[in-house]
Amino acid sequence: MDPVATRVVELTGREAVSDALLGTSHEWELHRVGLADGTLLFVKAAADGRGRLDGLFRAEALGLDWLGRSFGSPVPGVAGWDERTLVLPWVDERPPTPEAAERFGHQLAAMHLAGADSFGADWDGFIGPLPMDNTRTRSWPEFYAEYRVIPYLRRAADRGALTPADVRLVEKVLDVLERLAGEPEPPARIHGDLWNGNVIWQDDGAVVVDPAAHGGHREADLAMLSLFGLAHLDRVRDAYNHAAPLAAGWRGRIPLHQLHPLLVHVCLFGAAYRTTVLEAARAALRAGD
Structure with missing residues (x-):
């Protein structure tokens, strides 16, 4: 054997x-x-x-x-x-349908609403092969800056994939993160790496795999679903919003939540994702004007 x-x-x-x-x-x-x-x-x-x-x-x-x-x-x-x-x-994948997308939106809302004791987790995690610090934190802006953006920003800069000017632009987002973050929300039970490749469609919803699970902001999972495209995404979000209404201004915060996974991609794949990081940083700042 x-x-x-x-x-x-x-x-x-x-x-x-x-x-x-x-x-x-x-x-x-x-x-x-x-x-x-x-x-x-x-x-x-x-x-x-x-x-x-x-x-x-x-x-x-x-x-x-x-x-x-x-x-x-x-x-x-x-x-x-x-x-x-x-x-x-083993999970066999089915073709995505509008009905499955609506069910998935409800499933995702239920998982998020189960909540977490704090931002972070009792264990340190990984996103892909990269280590992820899950130090427990009471404030989401502090957690996002210290444990989701800064470590990967530094790593990307150290490997030469981002310039000092690029780093300063992302740091401008962190300087006003409290203002950009929207109304405070309790920690949600999030997947943490919810790109479309980690969604396996079923007849009655979906199964999600390869998590970087932690207590986080629920908008992060939704923002990542839209990063690389998902079948019937509008159906998923509409069903989610019906089950667990999103806070005002959530669409404008999508680029803010996408900064973390985009920086991870720069760390993994190099400067090919540099422009997308800078676009997300600028869009996040514009949303706060």
């Missing part, structure tokens, strides 16, 4: 009979493992030679468990995990 199937047996206590490598993502491999009873599992495993991934799978497992504690949450359960492996149910 190959190493991945062996780890699945150890983690689930069930007999594995097949293992198909689906590809790689960052520093881990993606597998489809079949069990003797016909059940399929999705497995993320550290690539050969990588050993442990410094808590990445632990953070994802804890995040999925925490998000899943809200009624009707659109996240899969965790079948097993260790420091080198994460085992999840």
